[in-house]
Amino acid sequence: MKIYVIGGGAAGMLAAISAKETNPDAEVHLLEKNDKLGKKIFITGKGRGNMTNAQSIEDFFKSYVTNPRFLYSALYDFTNQDLIDMLEQNGCRTKTERGDRVFPVSDHAYSITDALKHYLKKLQVEIHYKTEVKRLVIQNEKVRGVETSHGRYPADRIIVCTGGLAYPSTGSTGDGYRFAKDAGMNVTETYPSLVCLNVHEPDIFKLKGLSLRNISIDITDEDGKSYYRDFGELDFIQEGLRGPVIISASAIITRFLNASDHSKRKILTVHIDLKPALPDSQLDERILRDFQEFRNKELRNAFSNLLPSQLIPVFVDRLAKRGVDINKKVTEVDKNSRKQILNLIRNFDFTLSGTGSFKEAIVTQGGVSVKDISPKTMESKKISGLYFAGEVLDVDGYTGGFNMQMAFSTGHLAGYSAATIRQ
Structure with a gap:
């Protein structure tokens, strides 16, 4: 034989x-x-x-x-x-x-x-x-x-x-x-599967090289349907996201981002919760404590205890686009603005544009x-x-x-x- x-x-x-x-x-x-x-x-x-x-x-x-x-x-x-x-x-x-x-x-x-x-x-x-x-x-x-x-x-x-x-x-x-x-x-x-995810938002370039630990992600479509949730580590790269939670997520969503039949593709968003271990009430208390410490500073300069330094400029820019006055004194920040801050921490979002190629995929x-x-x-x-x-x-x-x-x-x-x- x-x-x-x-x-x-x-x-x-x-x-x-x-x-x-x-x-x-x-x-x-x-x-x-x-x-x-x-x-x-x-x-x-x-x-x-x-x-x-x-x-x-x-x-x-x-x-x-x-x-x-x-x-x-x-x-x-x-x-x-x-x-x-x-x-x-x-x-x-x-x-x-x-x-x-x-x-x-x-x-x-x-x-x-x-x-x-x-x-x-x-x-x-x-x-x-x-x-x-x-x-x-x-x-x-x-x-x-x-x-x-x-x-x-x-x-x-x-x-x-x-x-x-x-x-x-x-x-x-x-x-x-x-x-x-x-x-x-x-x-x-x-x-391509077990691969990085690319995003549309241009502010991703400012975050290249940043690694986040103990975050959670939730990937949803336009109707709010969730496709993948996870907790762990995430890295920012030139045009997108990588790291353990992202690599695993790609196995579930690659077919929705890369299908040759465009009618089968979906618009997906990755929602990053920057502080998943803290319930809303505790997170709000944490923000108030930081505000007390930075009470003489402008809001844009009040996040150094809460967020990595590389993330703060992008976070502040996104706050401003939500209508929050980042030049206000911390003592002047109202409850509605604080709610916007908490919401952005919970939903630091990126719209997915695709995945890395087969050259980068593990399987x-x-x-x-x-x-x-x-x-x-x-x-x-x-x-x-x-x-x-x-x-x-x-x-x-x-x-x-x-x-x-x-x-x-x-x-x-x-x-x-x-x-x-x-x-």
């Missing part, structure tokens, strides 16, 4: 490993168009390699945004603990940090790749570097071979693990979607339709012997190791299924 795995990332390496473990007599070939394996693994966890999450598998499903039920068999077939055991046994010691994120003890993502390469070599998987697959050879709805930059090779099974469109510099350029379409399979619209949302894939085997329902695994699938999740685990687990299941001798 000849098994060809296309793509040497997380899913591809596990697919090749699993196939060879399952059927040692099979000829397993791993085709990678780069000159090294796991290029995207190198940038996970900011280069430290957030390989998975340590929470129970039962809790994983709530961390997937798209098609979580599709992953049931894959995640239970190869769990986070199975992954950790495999890496530990091949020289990559692991540790668990905040948020149950799992990293190599070395704090270097290449430790993950080194361990997997060690195991691939031990299993005698044949690795072909700088080998780009041009097309799949399919006849009578069955896999027959692959056509590569180095020639055409017969194959009994093909596992497509080419990734999505995120970080194209790592080699993820959408090849798998083309293979799927050529095979008559459906591919859902793709969007791709959308991909090969799971309706065309068996969740129990990862095999195409339309082409015998053709399997898909990893980010190429229409499955994605939040940060924290969940997307990596999805890639490892679906790759493992695809490899096992492809190598199993059919009766």
Whole structure:
């Protein structure tokens, strides 16, 4: 049996490993168009390699945004603990940090790749570097071979693990979607996910480099419907917003900002509550205390205890646009103006204009339709012997190791299924 795995990332390496473990007599070939394996693994966890999450598998499903039920068999077939055991046994010691994120003890993502390469070599998987697959050879709805930059090779099974469109510099350029379409399979619209959000308001430029901690966000549409709420950290960048709460929010709203069908797009606003820990009554008391301290100053100069210095000029300008006289003495500020101040603290808003591109996105949302894939085997329902695994699938999740685990687990299941001798 000849098994060809296309793509040497997380899913591809596990697919090749699993196939060879399952059927040692099979000829397993791993085709990678780069000159090294796991290029995207190198940038996970900011280069430290957030390989998975340590929470129970039962809790994983709530961390997937798209098609979580599709992953049931894959995640239970190869769990986070199975992954950790495999890496530990091949020289990559692991540790668990905040948020149950799992990293190599070395704090270097290449430790993950080194361990997997060690195991691939031990299993005698044949690795072909700088080998780009041009097309799949399919006849009578069955896999027959692959056509590569180095020639055409017969194959009994093909596992497509080419990734999505995120970080194209790592080699993820959408090849798998083309293979799927050529095979008559459906591919859902793709969007950049886990990415920064761009905004319309020009005063965002004055806030570049500012980080806010312990804020909350609420993203709503024109009718006030809420799409995402969160509490945590937020960063201002050149043309928009980034940081943990924003990255997670993008997974929910990217389809509303990037849909090719403009009728499906929505006008969304992110409402930032600068002081979510304080109820209105306590916040008002806090403002009054500050006013007492700054009673001899103008209102524009009365916020240094309440807000970061970089934020104050923008905050004051926005107050002025609401009709508040910022040149008044603090002692002259009336109750209505104070209410406007409190409201602006609660709703320091920005209108979303879009998201960052695939070059900046951590993962791709959308991909090969799971309706065309068996969740129990990862095999195409339309082409015998053709399997898909990893980010190429229409499955994605939040940060924290969940997307990596999805890639490892679906790759493992695809490899096992492809190598199993059919009766």
